[in-house]
Amino acid sequence: MDRLRLATVWLGGCSGCHMSFLDLDEWLLELAARVELVYSPIVDHKVYPDNVDLCLIEGAVANHDNLELVHRIRERTRVLVSFGDCAVSGNVTAMRNPLRKTEPVLKRAYLELADVSPRIPAEPGIVPTLLDRVAAVHEIVPVEYYLPGCPPPAERIRTLLSQLVEGREPRLNGGLIKPG
Amino acid sequence: MAAKTLTIDGQMVGAAEDQTILEAARDAGIHIPTLCHLEGVQDVGACRLCLVEVTGINKLLPACVTKVTEGWEVRTSSERLQRYRRMVLELLFAERNHVCAVCVANGHCELQNLAVSLGMDHVRFDYQHPRLDVDLSHRLFGMDHNRCVLCTRCVRTCWYIEGAGTLNVAGRGEKSKIITDLNAPWGDSTTCTSCGKCVMACPTGALFYRGVTVAEMERDRGHLEYIVTAREKKQWIV
Numbered sequence: 001m002d003r004l005r006l007a008t009v010w011l012g013g014c015s016g017c018h019m020s021f022l023d024l025d026e027w028l029l030e031l032a033a034r035v036e037l038v039y040s041p042i043v044d045h046k047v048y049p050d051n052v053d054l055c056l057i058e059g060a061v062a063n064h065d066n067l068e069l070v071h072r073i074r075e076r077t078r079v080l081v082s083f084g085d086c087a088v089s090g091n092v093t094a095m096r097n098p099l100r101k102t103e104p105v106l107k108r109a110y111l112e113l114a115d116v117s118p119r120i121p122a123e124p125g126i127v128p129t130l131l132d133r134v135a136a137v138h139e140i141v142p143v144e145y146y147l148p149g150c151p152p153p154a155e156r157i158r159t160l161l162s163q164l165v166e167g168r169e170p171r172l173n174g175g176l177i178k179p180g
Numbered sequence: 181m182a183a184k185t186l187t188i189d190g191q192m193v194g195a196a197e198d199q200t201i202l203e204a205a206r207d208a209g210i211h212i213p214t215l216c217h218l219e220g221v222q223d224v225g226a227c228r229l230c231l232v233e234v235t236g237i238n239k240l241l242p243a244c245v246t247k248v249t250e251g252w253e254v255r256t257s258s259e260r261l262q263r264y265r266r267m268v269l270e271l272l273f274a275e276r277n278h279v280c281a282v283c284v285a286n287g288h289c290e291l292q293n294l295a296v297s298l299g300m301d302h303v304r305f306d307y308q309h310p311r312l313d314v315d316l317s318h319r320l321f322g323m324d325h326n327r328c329v330l331c332t333r334c335v336r337t338c339w340y341i342e343g344a345g346t347l348n349v350a351g352r353g354e355k356s357k358i359i360t361d362l363n364a365p366w367g368d369s370t371t372c373t374s375c376g377k378c379v380m381a382c383p384t385g386a387l388f389y390r391g392v393t394v395a396e397m398e399r400d401r402g403h404l405e406y407i408v409t410a411r412e413k414k415q416w417i418v
Contacts, residue, residue, distance in 0.1 A: 082302065085280070085281055088301070088302050089273075089302070089303060089307070090307060091279055091281055092279060092281055092282060094279075094307065094309065095277070095279060095282075097307070097309035098277065098309045098310060098311035098312070099311070100311075133309075136302070136303075136307070138302060139306070143302075146301040146302045148301055148302075150280065150281035172301065173299060174296065175296060177295070177296055177299065177300070177301040178292065178295070178296045179280040179281075179292060179295060180280025180281045180283065180286040180287065180292060180395075
């Protein structure tokens, strides 16, 4: 049997969900035997490939780069999982949404709080511009499954992944869907 | 007092005539989810999570404010009710800024617990992300409107248990908010006794003790029930 083509991506989040993924420790070896990791912040692939079976998406859709990537992921992937609270609900990444615009956020971070050479970053083609409204992944493209948690504990990730890798319909309930 | 006999989820239940469906169900060991209900404080049927079906009645009835009736057949967890409850919950999450990860009540929140027990793994409605204030003018307590679900448990506690009448609801619809006195800062209130019962009553992280940080806000709800039981039944039981 072909190994499942797995991708993980890191959009507008803190990478905590990926840290929790690495917390799976030796189970990662078992997982590695069952899947081929085709795209991830922890491997060196530059372009999101075609024919991906499963993608865990960490983070909210916060900038134009995220927006473009999430559409490409949807086109090229069979099953998407919103991986962690930022992907599921926007969470901390979306806490700037009540301000409605990016300007006050950028001013605060890069001008008011700057120690040296205050300047709002503007490097077209290098630094992606922020979206005015941070969105949860399913607000942009359809998502098959949701894995809440900030971050989702390793055990929760294992429960979902083992179900998906075995080709079963995932069932997360009880404490496994607790946000926060 | 006359007894009424009815069935709840097919189970024959006897109840006193002044009992609500919620009380009768709980006495019979049947759980109905609630949010605006708080033991010891009178009910208003605001949150709609305890809606139940009764055979022969077209509309859904809030169990917390509906008295038992002889012969009723009540259903508390049909597929339709579960669907509506989840929808109510998602609307509550979408309406304001509930960020569990950085909330004082994380791990001790009734809204968060409901998300788990009602199977809400995501919200299908657009998040409104309203811009709301946090009132930190009181020397002991804080009020974060971002986390408020407008259940009015704090208002009812303030008026009917403490008798201070400091808290109230102002505005309509999405503009509704909990206010202190005539919408003055809480710290300037001339009626607040600083008793803290409202903080004990709050189901979320909207009311908290100043100085607590993420996940530190725990409360003992039993205090309110204890006070009311002692006052009304002269029973000093914990």
